[in-house]
Amino acid sequence: MEEPKLEAAITENVRLSLNGDKEACKKLNLLVRLPFSSIEKLYGTTEEDYYALNTLASLRLKMFNDKSALAFLTSAKNPLREIFASIVGLLKL
Amino acid sequence: MPKMPEAKPKRTIKEIVQEAKRQQKLPALIENLRKEVDEKRISKEEMREMYRDISDEKKEELNSVLKLIGETPTAEKVVILHMQKEGPVKKSNKFRTRLYKARTLGKPLSMERMIEQFEKVPPKETEFLSVIIDTGYINSIVIKSQQFKGKEALDEPEVISAFSRLYELFKERTNGKFEIVITQAVYDELNDQMNEKDDKGAYKFTSKALSELNDLIYKKKVIRLETGYGLNEETKKELSRLMRKKSNDNNACVGDGDTSILTYVRDSYVYGEYGDKIRFTIMTPDTDFKSLVGKCKNIDLVSPQQTV
Numbered sequence: 001m002e003e004p005k006l007e008a009a010i011t012e013n014v015r016l017s018l019n020g021d022k023e024a025c026k027k028l029n030l031l032v033r034l035p036f037s038s039i040e041k042l043y044g045t046t047e048e049d050y051y052a053l054n055t056l057a058s059l060r061l062k063m064f065n066d067k068s069a070l071a072f073l074t075s076a077k078n079p080l081r082e083i084f085a086s087i088v089g090l091l092k093l
Numbered sequence: 094m095p096k097m098p099e100a101k102p103k104r105t106i107k108e109i110v111q112e113a114k115r116q117q118k119l120p121a122l123i124e125n126l127r128k129e130v131d132e133k134r135i136s137k138e139e140m141r142e143m144y145r146d147i148s149d150e151k152k153e154e155l156n157s158v159l160k161l162i163g164e165t166p167t168a169e170k171v172v173i174l175h176m177q178k179e180g181p182v183k184k185s186n187k188f189r190t191r192l193y194k195a196r197t198l199g200k201p202l203s204m205e206r207m208i209e210q211f212e213k214v215p216p217k218e219t220e221f222l223s224v225i226i227d228t229g230y231i232n233s234i235v236i237k238s239q240q241f242k243g244k245e246a247l248d249e250p251e252v253i254s255a256f257s258r259l260y261e262l263f264k265e266r267t268n269g270k271f272e273i274v275i276t277q278a279v280y281d282e283l284n285d286q287m288n289e290k291d292d293k294g295a296y297k298f299t300s301k302a303l304s305e306l307n308d309l310i311y312k313k314k315v316i317r318l319e320t321g322y323g324l325n326e327e328t329k330k331e332l333s334r335l336m337r338k339k340s341n342d343n344n345a346c347v348g349d350g351d352t353s354i355l356t357y358v359r360d361s362y363v364y365g366e367y368g369d370k371i372r373f374t375i376m377t378p379d380t381d382f383k384s385l386v387g388k389c390k391n392i393d394l395v396s397p398q399q400t401v
Contacts, residue, residue: 026133041162051106
């Protein structure tokens with residue numbers, strides 16, 4: 001059987017964490033130790049991947065005030081920037 | 094504040110985020126996730142354990158991924174990526190974990206009591222053989238290779254061939270029901286002796302020997318490193334007292350490696366799954382063991398000169 005791709009595994013972990021899976025939260029606790037600029041490079045480009053990536057950026061921003069996470073969330077290239085604008089807005093206050 | 098939905102793994106991130114957005118509760122959702130994630134911290138010790146259990150091939154693969162994303166590969170980062178893809182790394186040895194945990198639960202059997210029991214009670218039919226290596230045994234392999242082959246010996250995988258032979262021998266003799274163990278304290282003692290010479294000028298341990306030993310532990314899985322058995326001052330004092338009593342030598346002192354080996358013996362006997370049906374073979378040239386456990390009926394002491 002072919003191994004799952006890393007980006008797919010990360011997206012799945014974000015999804016499971018949001019669904020309350022404790023084991024997946026443990027994996028996210030590890031993942032957010034990497035700078036967002038590196039996490040971003042691991043990523044796929046499906047819609048669900050983008051939702052996962054924005055969620056991770058929001059987490060990194062909240063937990064570590066990561067500037068590259070902020071840059072990603074506010075970037076014109078981010079198709080979900082409007083959805084996640086409330087996260088950035090709240091932190092700017 | 095919205096609660097994260099429970100046990101609904103079929104909901105996508107998009108569905109969860111959009112619902113929170115509609116209810117204007119996205120910041121609360123992220124805050125809740127942050128709390129959940131923050132609670133699930135993994136200790137450095139756990140990370141080290143996980144790293145040890147990742148195969149070399151996997152480590153190499155993950156090192157390349159890390160380089161690709163511009164990260165300097167470290168053990169921690171390798172574990173981070175490994176966990177994402179593979180799930181929790183199964184600890185390679187449940188026996189070890191259970192023993193170590195059990196030891197912390199109550200007051201352990203005293204060494205004196207254990208040795209008394211071992212001296213009096215004849216061993217039952219052996220179901221499992223635990224082979225434990227002492228520092229001096231590995232020293233003797235390293236020293237011997239220099240005596241016989243001179244400088245060329247440093248290019249020969251002496252430690253690997255010695256233990257590979259032992260592994261095959263015990264495998265055949267016990268029908269696979271055995272283990273070869275090195276404790277953390279013995280491993281640390283060897284590292285401390287790096288490039289130290291004995292009284293005849295031979296190296297006791299070398300970087301080449303260390304790399305061979307690591308190969309046996311991490312790659313070939315011939316020897317198991319018992320990380321829970323490092324320094325233990327209290328047991329060391331207890332054993333030193335016992336040694337003074339047995340040898341009538343007021344200056345007798347038991348080393349860290351010896352202490353860790355006998356602690357492992359005790360824990361395997363008291364908490365291990367084979368109970369009194371386990372037999373121990375300590376590979377050692379050290380006479381301290383002879384004074385302490387030489388009369389024990391279920392402990393065999395094998396020096397490098399002996400054949401097992």
